[in-house]
Amino acid sequence: MLRHLLKLIWKRKSRNMMLSLEILLAFLVVFAIAAFGLRHYQLYQLPTGHEWRKQWSVSMRAAKDLPNDAAIFDNLGRSLLALPEVEAVAFSWFGTYEMSRWTEEYTLPDGSSQITIDGLGVSDDYFRTMDMKLAAGRWFSRADDGADATPVIVNQLVADKLFPGKNPIGQLYIAKQAGKEAPKRYRVTGVVAQFRAQGELQEPVYMMLPRWIPGVGKETANNIMLKLRPGTPRTFETRLNARLKQVRGDWNYIVTPLPDGRKSMLGTQMIPLTILSVIAAFLLVMVAFGLFGVLWQNTTQRIPEIGLRRALGASAGDIYRQIVAEQMLLSSGAMAVALVLLVQLPLTGVFGENLDWTVFFMASVLSAGVICLLSLLCSLYPGWRAARLSPTQALHYE
Incomplete structure (x- = not known):
């Protein structure tokens, strides 16, 4: 047939x-x-490498560039932690579930293994605020003050690419720069399995989370990350915005609960x-x-x-x-x-x-x-x- x-x-x-x-x-x-x-x-x-169910993001906007003023950020952190609904506060260059990206080329000190890495500068409390988990090493903290290189958390992709077959903890890499200035140095303190700032549908990328210290360096934080207590209603946004305005009334604040940001x-x-x-x-x-x-x-x-x-x-x-x-x-x-x-x-x-x-x-x-x-x-x-x-x-x- x-x-x-x-x-x-x-x-x-x-x-x-x-x-x-x-x-x-x-x-x-x-x-x-x-x-x-x-x-x-x-x-x-x-996995995205971070939580979103109890986290809120606050984007800060000013008429000019935000100043990297330690006093302002300290005042913001203390004022927000005084709210009973807030469990933890952290700062970052930009928020999660946003289309923002910051990339730069990096190499080992001998100039080998050049790769392009996405970066997101974060404060010491960021990892607790975002309920992140370590795969190896430790989070950076005030114990790293005065370190000879910027402490950084990298994802497993970066660790495997730059340090194949080695323990990445304590390893050093540098930013590739064309000028005569000394390249910025980064020392790995910890490794996370993954971190995808743009959420579940973002392709895995080489990712690093360098330590950002209020008042140090040119880069400033444009975003506040909050971890709220379970059951916090959406109406809390009104009180949150009022508290922020008390600290800096001349800035604008865009509050986004991460469940909403994720959905969008x-x-x-x-x-x-x-x-x-x-x-x-x-x-x-x-x-x-x-x-x-x-x-x-x-x-x-x-x-x-x-x-x-x-x-x-x-x-x-x-x-x-x-x-x-x-x-x-x-x-x-x-x-x-x-x-x-x-x-x-x-x-x-x-x-x-x-x-x-x-x-x-x-x-x-x-x-x-x-x-x-x-x-x-x-x-x-x-x-x-x-x-x-x-x-x-x-x-x-x-």
Whole structure:
């Protein structure tokens, strides 16, 4: 039976070529969307390295650049900790679940292992405020005052890249600078498994959290991170803003509970996937109409052949199964060709971790299921219509 069907498909190869190409392109589109969506799901399952359920973020804005004044930041911290709803206060260059990023190139002191690292300067209390966990080493603190290099917490990616096979704790690396100034030095005090400031759908990046000290250096903190007691209502925002205005009434404050910031960030990051899904759905509808029309036309042109089979004793069920089986074989062949082309992507690693073998296999299975279902649905009615033909009607067809 299979050999007979393959012969029938081969004899109509010129007509089936365009149909196969259409199925192949549809499979590629579905695969791309499936892989993109599965990668998003894969990222969502990874830890972010920080908490968000009880944390609030306060972005500070001034008419000019915020001053790095130790007295101001000390006053802000003490005033906020006096509120009964506040458990911990910390400062950072920018907040989490924001589109802000700060990157720079770094190397080992001998100039090797150059990498680009995302940075986020934070105060000593940041880790307690964000409920972070160490993988190795310790958090920096006032015990690091006067250190010969800036204490820094790095994620595991940085530790593996800069210090492969070594204990990263206590290791030194420097900022790559083109000028004659002495490069800034960083000494690793601790390692976290991961830290993704932009949330669950951010790709893992090389990340460092250098120590920021109020009143020291040019960089200033533009953000306050708060850890609130469980059950704190949203109405607390009014009291919080009033307390901040008491400290610096000439600054503006944007208060964002991290659950809201997370929801907004996820919505923004999902926009490309949503757009691509709509486009893919539209293309699949167009492909479905095309497949249905071609199958209808092919069935009409094959009425004499169908009538001869019926006259030789084939049942209506045999005809029905033949039409459906031919379409499924044609779809399988087109998908096999597409997979031969697509398997080169994870083999060459052109997309890196965005298309690992797990994503590839899951996207292949999902795409194959969608195309098989589409092909089956498009072939059901033409097959049913062909099966209804009586031998007399078919043999008299012109």
